[in-house]
Amino acid sequence: MQDPKLEIQMLHDRVMVRPETTGERRSGAGIVIPATAEVAKRLVWGEVFGVGANVRTVNVGDRVLFARDDQYEVDVQGATYLVLRERELHAVATERTEHGTGLYL
Numbered sequence: 689m690q691d692p693k694l695e696i697q698m699l700h701d702r703v704m705v706r707p708e709t710t711g712e713r714r715s716g717a718g719i720v721i722p723a724t725a726e727v728a729k730r731l732v733w734g735e736v737f738g739v740g741a742n743v744r745t746v747n748v749g750d751r752v753l754f755a756r757d758d759q760y761e762v763d764v765q766g767a768t769y770l771v772l773r774e775r776e777l778h779a780v781a782t783e784r785t786e787h788g789t790g791l792y793l
Contacts, residue, residue, distance in 0.1 A: 696738060696764065701774045704738035705752060706767060731778055732756050734770065743774045746782075753779040 698704055736750045746752055754777050759770040 698738040698740040700740045701742045702740045702771055703774055705734035705770045706737055707732050707734040746780050751781040752777045
């Protein structure tokens with residue numbers, strides 16, 4: 689007998705994020721920076737796939753900025769997600785902003 693498909697519901701102030709690929713990246717001048725180059729702690733962008741009932745500032749589909757270090761990883765149907773607290777997010781990129789930096793992605 690097959691297991692029924694269960695919907696994942698995040699609890700409390702938890703956010704489930706799928707990080708963007710962490711492979712090679714390019715500088716503004718077009719120089720390729722390999723994934724193995726670690727100069728300093730680097731924040732990464734990811735997409736929100738689930739939020740808990742007590743999360744106030746982000747919604748599913750938002751892009752968020754966070755530190756990849758020391759986060760909990762979970763695999764769901766072959767995709768890797770991170771679970772973190774809302775307070776561990778540094779920024780959110782969304783169309784519904786009330787006040788922001790004036791910068792756009």
